[in-house]
Amino acid sequence: MTEPVAAPAPAVDPASPAAPAPGAVGAGLIELVDIVQRYPQDGGELTVIDGVTLTFDKPGIQVLLGPSGCGKSTLLRMMGGVRHPGVASPTSGTVNIDGEACHGPHEDVVMVFQRYANRPDLTVEENVRFPFRTKLWRSRIGKAEQDERTEAILEAVGLKDKRSLYPAQLSGGQNQRVALARALVLRPRILLMDEPFGALDAQTREEMQALLIEIWKGFPCQVVFITHDVDEALLLGDRVIILSTQPARIADDFVINEPKPRNGIWLQSSLANELRGRVRQMLHQGAA
């Protein structure tokens, strides 16, 4: 079920690992087994996710691609994020993180949201340091290491000179950098990104995509990245999983074994065009 389908080009090799990142001990293992999600609706039930089985065992950027409202976000939240209240999530199936069943927020998992979720009442630096205010992280990470990690991540996202500004004084791209820094300051083994660049303009989105790839090399964790933008999936993905809509099932699943960063020129290459055609076809089939 998790086997990637046959690749259309030699560079796409399902048998070989995604981005190699040898010795990347920082990446977590995610297993989704036969996930089903149903919501009550008009006396009956609406099936949103229908039998999704996936394993992410190789560190890299795993892209979940699908149309808006297909249940990607619900699926993402099951992987150690905070789940929607009210309805049991998932309805059936199991989620394992590093081999252990996961039923809610997981310590080694951090989420980045489309709307940043930056605190309006905290400065850039306070936002990045926010996780250290919780008892959990305060007790695990000493003051000196908190300082060291904060400095390192502010440097990495290029916000050192903006540290005492409030989010309202920043641009959308800078706000998303703050959100990324706050997530990575915990050095998570799994990073869940829910359409993180969806609210940004085209140029800022490109900058952020490049930044994500660069930062990932310094913090090689397991990234699960949701998008509905086909080019974004091709630029970032070490592996791309296409979800059909209503209910979400895996329509396609392939590895892109191309070096990163990939640029606009690569997006015009015959391989990229082929993949794009393949993705479009799968998305249309899913919609039909």
Add this chain to the structure above:
Amino acid sequence: MWNPYLPLAPRERRILGITSVLAVLLIWAGLSGTGLVGPAKLPTPWAVGSAFLRLCWDADRGESLLGWATVYSSYRVFVAALLVVIVGVPLGVAMGASPRVNAALSPLVDPFRSAPVVALLPVLVLWLGIEEALKITFLFLGAVVYLVPMVRDAIVAVPRVYWISARDLGATPFEAVRLALVPIAMPRIADAVIAAVSIMWTYITVAEYVNATKGLGQLIQNAKRFSAMDQMFVGIFVIIALALVTYQIMTRLKQRLFPWETSI
């Protein structure tokens, strides 16, 4: 061209405001000064002015009646405000953060927003007597029934993503309330406190009508017994002025404490 979204120059705004106040003063002076309305119904502005001076310093008694009245009334509002904040803010936060607590307590709190707390006064007199405890309790009840729902609504209005994010970053539910929901709701909670104190200034006269011995409410009651319209007006104006001053101080304080709010 008239446009509701066009901001007004500060100078123009000030001129318009001062003009309308002056216009009312002039009409007042005209009505009372020409004898169109008798002094038993409407004192002249200058009569109110001289009453103000007399109340500020009574040479015969050698004390300031107005000063003492202001001190007593302010003291009562201050103590009641302290109690309202200590009791009302945690209660409102608990209701905002827990649907269960809200379901249990809102039937006890919400009806009093539209029901007259003043109607409780005779009952309170029977329970608490007519001394200081009654006055403070009355002010407290009058304001707390407004404050609690406002604080609850301030917490409820915090976008859910901050809760999710805090929980995701390792906060316990209790920590997510303390470290995320409350700080983000603080400006609106401050607004609720400001509104509660304003309400207390409107209730202070009622509180001080009963067994009036000291305070601005007593001053007005006393003046009424002697049909001293000019002194009643002084009392009313001083209460309005005090309410305005407290409002201004608290608003400034709020801007100082939460500078980020104005930058949104």
